[in-house]
Amino acid sequence: MPSEPLPIAQVTTGMSVVDAAGEEVGTVTDVKMSGTATPDDVPDELRARLAGEGFLRVGGSGLMAGDFYVAGPQVTGVTTTGGDGVVQLAVRKDDLHRAG
Secondary structure, X not given: OOOOOOXXXXXXXXXXXXOOOOOEEEEEEEEEOOOOOOOOOOOHHHHHHHHHHOEEXXXXXXXXXEEEEEXXXXXXXXXXXXXXOEEEEOOOHHHOEEOO
């Protein structure tokens, strides 16, 4: 039975990220698929979750300045028409975990 790839599999660095409200929150600086790497600057429980689900590291802009993490299941869609593309999230920017 064919299955669709997870949206995170379509994400590349340089893509813009928008939250569930459509607000731009930053740019993808790194993409890690499940089981490939873990971030060092998060609590152990979150580290295990991100390692198991895959994650994006996003460089925030404006009020979201600084980096934060997006878990694979928080990515609901990817648009690749025009520019570098856009990553849509299922959560609001306030619900994302800050790096560091």
